[in-house]
Amino acid sequence: MSNTAFQQLTVTQAAEARVSIRKYTDEAVSDETINELIRVAGTAPTPWNLQPWRIIAVKDKDTLAKLQEAAYGQRQVGSSAVTFVIATDMDDVIATLEDTVHPGMADRVDETAKSIRDHFAGYSAADLHWWGRSQGYSFMAYLLLAAQSHGYATSPMLGFDPAKVKEMFGLGENVQIPAIVSLGRPAEEGFPQFRHPLDRYVKIV
Numbered sequence: 566m567s568n569t570a571f572q573q574l575t576v577t578q579a580a581e582a583r584v585s586i587r588k589y590t591d592e593a594v595s596d597e598t599i600n601e602l603i604r605v606a607g608t609a610p611t612p613w614n615l616q617p618w619r620i621i622a623v624k625d626k627d628t629l630a631k632l633q634e635a636a637y638g639q640r641q642v643g644s645s646a647v648t649f650v651i652a653t654d655m656d657d658v659i660a661t662l663e664d665t666v667h668p669g670m671a672d673r674v675d676e677t678a679k680s681i682r683d684h685f686a687g688y689s690a691a692d693l694h695w696w697g698r699s700q701g702y703s704f705m706a707y708l709l710l711a712a713q714s715h716g717y718a719t720s721p722m723l724g725f726d727p728a729k730v731k732e733m734f735g736l737g738e739n740v741q742i743p744a745i746v747s748l749g750r751p752a753e754e755g756f757p758q759f760r761h762p763l764d765r766y767v768k769i770v
């Protein structure tokens with residue numbers, strides 16, 4: 566990656582340092598860096614290793630301005646070096662199973678594809694697409710940490726009109742958009758991180 570001046574953080578350091586940043590410097594981000602962050606985020610695990618995410622990395626300024634409009638004017642989109650549209654497409658997953666199963670299962674591709682198709686045949690379309698959507702959040706979380714570890718700030722968002730975003734990028738009706746994530750070098754500190762104490766939500770038995 567091109568940002569060698571930054572000391573990469575450990576996962577724990579990145580998690581503890583990360584806060585949402587909604588204003589960025591003008592520094593551009595290279596395609597190499599974008600691809601590397603996506604690659605790392607894509608190491609997130611998924612059931613059957615289905616990896617239903619389909620990512621659009623928007624860095625063109627005019628397109629970012631339109632995406633900002635679709636995100637109810639949220640300034641972090643227009644200010645970002647790149648905004649990732651994290652989409653999930655279970656119809657594509659189901660249609661392409663034979664091409665995407667783990668190479669280690671080469672001798673059982675048809676069998677594996679059939680058992681996955683049989684499993685999802687019991688799902689309504691809505692449940693199928695929500696299943697895929699939920700996997701998108703693993704990708705999102707990994708992306709936030711990967712970015713932070715390389716000195717980039719991020720802002721995950723649900724505040725956008727999915728119909729408008731789908732229209733912008735020609736995404737089908739079935740496609741879900743679990744989140745969009747803006748990224749750039751930080752130009753503000755953001756709010757200090759606040760998280761509930763463990764005793765509020767943890768039970769060890």
Ligand SMILES: Cc1cc2nc3c(=O)[nH]c(=O)nc-3n(C[C@H](O)[C@H](O)[C@H](O)COP(=O)(O)O)c2cc1C
Nearest residue numbers: 583584585639721722723724725744755756758759
């Ligand atoms: C899936 C998701 C969607 C979010 N949507 C928005 C959003 O649309 N606009 C916004 O300003 N912040 C949004 N946030 C940021 C949260 O408000 C923020 O992560 C939370 O308050 C914790 O603060 P921190 O990110 O600074 O640690 C979103 C966060 C997540 C994880």
